[in-house]
Amino acid sequence: MRIVSLAGGIGGARFLRGLLTAAPDSEITVIGNTGDDITLYGLQVCPDLDTVMYTLGGGIDEEQGWGRQKETHVVKEELAAYGVEPQWFGLGDRDFATHIVRTQMLSAGYPLSAVTEALCARWQPGVRLIPMTDDRTETHVVISDERGRRAVHFQEWWVRLRASVPAEQIILVGADEARPAPGVLQAVADADVVILPPSNPVVSIGTILQIRGIREALEAKTVVGVSPIVGGAPVRGMADACLTAIGVETTAQAVLELYGSPLVNGWLVAEEDAGVALDGVRVEARPLIMHDVESAAAIAGAALDLATALAGITGTGTGTGTGSGRAGQSDAGRDEAAR
Amino acid sequence: MRIVSLAGGIGGARFLRGLLTAAPDSEITVIGNTGDDITLYGLQVCPDLDTVMYTLGGGIDEEQGWGRQKETHVVKEELAAYGVEPQWFGLGDRDFATHIVRTQMLSAGYPLSAVTEALCARWQPGVRLIPMTDDRTETHVVISDERGRRAVHFQEWWVRLRASVPAEQIILVGADEARPAPGVLQAVADADVVILPPSNPVVSIGTILQIRGIREALEAKTVVGVSPIVGGAPVRGMADACLTAIGVETTAQAVLELYGSPLVNGWLVAEEDAGVALDGVRVEARPLIMHDVESAAAIAGAALDLATALAGITGTGTGTGTGSGRAGQSDAGRDEAAR
Known part of the structure; x- marks a missing residue:
């Protein structure tokens, strides 16, 4: 079927x-x-694709539900030491490798669907995963806070603000x-x-x-x-x-x-x-x-x-x-x- | 003086x-x-600038003479698990962060000299470091091996081949x-x-x-x-x-x-x-x-x-x-x- x-x-x-x-x-x-994808530190991060790929491929952090199991966070700590923002998005070292490979392939001109297929060649999720x-x-969320009414990236609303500020509008740019x-x-x-x-x-x-x-x-x-x-x-x-x-x-x-x-x-x-x-x-x-x-x-x-x-x-x-x-x-x- | x-x-x-x-x-x-700089996994690596910066800034692996002290290698292992080449260049996780920051700034249009100054703002090497x-x-080395006479990147000759194949010519491209x-x-x-x-x-x-x-x-x-x-x-x-x-x-x-x-x-x-x-x-x-x-x-x-x-x-x-x-x-x- x-x-x-x-x-x-x-x-x-x-x-x-x-x-x-x-x-x-x-x-x-x-x-x-x-829509949740975000460019962080010049790297293309696809949280939902990766969560599916890691979960079905046996690489997920089961407790957390996202990210890699047995993850470490050295790169993130070092980026923070350089003062690089944002620091509210939790990319682990193993996860970084995925984004590095993805970004390199995208830079080389491969479409995201081909990149996803290439990443899945390692993970063997047992499904065909297509973006x-x-x-x-990019999903943006319109909020009003002390800085006024403005649109933030979905991840900023979801992860940094934990959806605590009411979303006035949700737009897929x-x-x-x-x-x-x-x-x-x-x-x-x-x-x-x-x-x-x-x-x-x-x-x-x-x-x-x-x-x-x-x-x-x-x-x-x-x-x-x-x-x-x-x-x-x-x-x-x-x-x-x-x-x-x-x-x-x-x-x-x-x-x-x-x-x-x-x-x-x-x-x-x-x-x-x-x-x-x-x-x-x-x-x-x-x-x-x-x-x-x-x-x-x-x-x-x-x-x-x-x-x-x-x-x-x-x-x-x-x-x-x-x-x-x-x-x-x-x-x-x-x-x-x-x- | x-x-x-x-x-x-x-x-x-x-x-x-x-x-x-x-x-x-x-x-x-x-x-x-x-001249030793190399682009790896889409990231711009400047081995000599970093060795000076880390050594004078107190971050060097003293034993090895290059790379960061207390280094880990999770990203490199993961890249290898994806089958990404080359695998002969030993970038550690802490070091990766430096290359990520550098690459992002270069992509944003900053010249390498400005990027180096920004990185040194963290390391405070006590000298003014200018590329x-x-x-x-890029330094290329002409060698002859089983694949014929060809030019390889200096790092390939130096790190992968450990300068064991005679250099016929050394060219700064x-x-x-x-x-x-x-x-x-x-x-x-x-x-x-x-x-x-x-x-x-x-x-x-x-x-x-x-x-x-x-x-x-x-x-x-x-x-x-x-x-x-x-x-x-x-x-x-x-x-x-x-x-x-x-x-x-x-x-x-x-x-x-x-x-x-x-x-x-x-x-x-x-x-x-x-x-x-x-x-x-x-x-x-x-x-x-x-x-x-x-x-x-x-x-x-x-x-x-x-x-x-x-x-x-x-x-x-x-x-x-x-x-x-x-x-x-x-x-x-x-x-x-x-x-």
Whole structure:
């Protein structure tokens, strides 16, 4: 089965790890958010792409959810000793190497999609990871503070200010000109189903949906989303601060309405949000907290089961809950081996 | 007293530390070699400038003579894990930060001389360190190996091949177009004396002398050189391999002749080379091995004493050997404090 998933950072990456566990024989293409990307010290940093790559490739700091495991911070300390700003973004030494390689390849003229593929050659994430666009876009947040009303980079609002200053507006700079990266629209067209993980609906999924043609391509497919809001609060992160900025309530219902019916066909909510409903959308309630890989796999499997059911696909089950699912996978595995 | 010194890497840096000890109240301008500079992983590395900066600023790996003390190598290991080449150049994590800052400033349009000044603001080397040129030059070495006759970057010959393959030719690419960095010619014009440390006469001092106008400016001054060759062998490094490449014998006599008489007025040799002589040059024999800062200071002090004697300067002695020197310094110190 061919699955396309959109993804932001930590939540998306953990969900995808569950999806890989639930559907190990699927061909998964991940369209990654690059709106959070930031140039630091002359190096191009792609936090969301890297979080997906490190998480699926076994290099993530599990505790933190981002960055490399067994990380050290010598370079950052030295940059601070030189007085270099900003000092609020925590790049570790191992992580620096990724940004150095990426920046060098970008400088040599490779598009970000090719660079990401090259980096993934090391990490072997088990999915095809494509940035939403090769063009430069950057999420900026309009805030008002003692320096007046001004736009700051998303990371400055998110990391330095910890979203404590209200976002008055969230803008994806460059959205009008950006085109989907090569392979994005084709992957969507070829997909049997599309899954939206419980990533931030504004600055992760919402950002990807702003890239010309991606929303339209998705509307033609069977799309199942997993609510990032459980009982009126984000599963993790500060999605509420982003939703408030665009005038959307922090509820599973409001996020479903934000995505809307032509886009989403199925919607997975937590059991306490079982009353959520929208015309044309099949809503199912499940436990939605990802404690570990197993619980993430159960959620991803449920989303996939709902998607395949909606798409009328049979015999490609995910092995979550239904015996037939596992059988289907085993057959696929044997076919593969016989070639 | 105003002193100008040319400098390569380790030997030059250690000599300069001695010079600072011997003449602490002098105003020392160091013209640094940048022919060894190399772009690695998209970062601009200036090995000789950094060796001088780290040595005089108290950050050098004393054992090794180059790179930072208490260094770690996480970034390098990660780059290798990505399969990035070259892997034969040993950049440590602390050192990486220097190259990141430098590269970012160069990318922003600052000339290397301004970048070096900014880096030195942290290190406070106690001298004014100016690169020989802000223009790009690069020392290449012509070798013949199993891949045929070809030019490699100096660092590839020096570090990867450890100068084991004979150098057929040593070329400073960009020498014809390069102009001295701002401040270089003025510092020479203003100098009371000029000291040539026992740096490599071909790829360090020789490189600096190739930059248009520098040799001519030096010829108008009182210049004392310290022989890098003692008893027919380099004090340190592989200067013999460089001298052979340009058809010069590895002797204190031959290096003196290489520099020549219009340039050098005084020449310090080791006691075993006491017979060295050249018309118009005053040669003195001294112990020339730098075991530690004290012995380096004794050599630098002797060079300075010879230079001041040749220049007819009195009362600005260096305090090495002559009581009047120390007295002169103390007076200067008091004058300074009284202002």
